[in-house]
Amino acid sequence: MGAVSRVTHSSGRRAWQARWRDPAGRQRAKNFDRKVDAERYLLAMETDKLRGRYTDPRLAKTPFGDWMAEYQATRVTLALQTQARDEATVRNHILPSFGTWVIGSIQPIHVAQWIAELDAQGYAPATVRKAYQLLAAAFDAAVESGLIGRSPCRGVKLPKLETTTEIRVLDAAEISVLADAIDSRYSAMGLAAAYTGLRFSELRALRVGGFDALRRSIRVVASLVE
Secondary structure: OOEEEEEEOOOOOEEEEEEEEOOOOOEEEEEEOOHHHHHHHHHHHHHHHHHOOOOOOOHHHOEHHHHHHHHHHOOOOOOHHHHHHHHHHHHHHHHHHHOOOEHHHOOHHHHHHHHHHHHHOOOOHHHHHHHHHHHHHHHHHHHHOOOOOOOOOOOOOOOOOOOOOOOOOOOHHHHHHHHHHOOHHHHHHHHHHHHHOOOHHHHHOOOHHHEEOOOOEEOOOOOOOO
């Protein structure tokens, strides 16, 4: 068990110090102005040790921006397009709000306020949810790595996804008008997209050699992300 005692610093300032040993047996200490705060903190430390949720308080002072960069660097199996999209979401929506915060100071109320701000700024519910998923995944990794005991991404209400509306499909006349209206370099791509249903990455990878006019076929063998 730990202990709480009165200490005097070299400056003459007095404080209440909570002392305990971490799971590795190392002595730890933290100072408080009030005895009751030191006792509460020590009780929380001992409880976390018993539950197997103990974290080093020093790790909780890691700037969230630094942790996010470390976490993103571990996601090496993503497709380039997914990686680029996620990096843009982190850069535009997550880091401006949490980048300079220490990771242990972020609480559920702060995440809820962030969600409300994104929603008020007019971002689509799907965009807000994607940003939240990335934030939550980073915090889950922080818990697994021992930086924090619990993720603040809990009990947060997310905006409802918009009801899917019926897709309006262009008819043949409209497709011809569209193909004539766009840059002539891309009219063939527009026609191929309309009549084949290929993904955009597959359309970009098409080559002349894959087109067989006699058999009225297009051979799809690759996709182009960038």
